[in-house]
Amino acid sequence: MQINKKGLVLKIAIVTILVVGLAIIRAFEDLLFYDPFLNYFKEDFKNSDFPAFDGLHLGFNITLRYVLNAIFSLGIIYAIFRDESILKFSTFLYIIFFIILIGFFYAIIYLKGSESAWLLFYVRRFLIQPLFVLLFVPAFYYQLLKDKK
Numbered sequence: 001m002q003i004n005k006k007g008l009v010l011k012i013a014i015v016t017i018l019v020v021g022l023a024i025i026r027a028f029e030d031l032l033f034y035d036p037f038l039n040y041f042k043e044d045f046k047n048s049d050f051p052a053f054d055g056l057h058l059g060f061n062i063t064l065r066y067v068l069n070a071i072f073s074l075g076i077i078y079a080i081f082r083d084e085s086i087l088k089f090s091t092f093l094y095i096i097f098f099i100i101l102i103g104f105f106y107a108i109i110y111l112k113g114s115e116s117a118w119l120l121f122y123v124r125r126f127l128i129q130p131l132f133v134l135l136f137v138p139a140f141y142y143q144l145l146k147d148k149k
Helices: 005-027 037-042 055-081 084-128 131-148
Strands: none
Touching: 005 055, 037 084, 055 084, 055 131, 084 131
């Protein structure tokens, strides 16, 4: 598929706007979301107890952040590939990964506590940061290149 110069510029502009959206979510995370673990993980969490938290409020805010990151990330994926099957598959993966990760998140908090701080750190990271887009874009690009051969 040949893309014209105007189309390429538009694609780059859309991806840039979406990446800026992700950056804004990250830059204003303290203001936008309730997450007592933000400061906990910025400090010496290996030697600290978990902060006090409201599990329902925390879950809602982590879900909200995950959904916002997923929307921007899915927008990036669609802008790059313009393929509805890739978009649907990515959406499916985002939903499945969320269900698995939020389950692990609560299991770690309520069953393991601060003894599993490192595990919580990484599970939480996948929930609150747009890491999946960094995995999906190269994977889909590779798959498209492989399919063309």
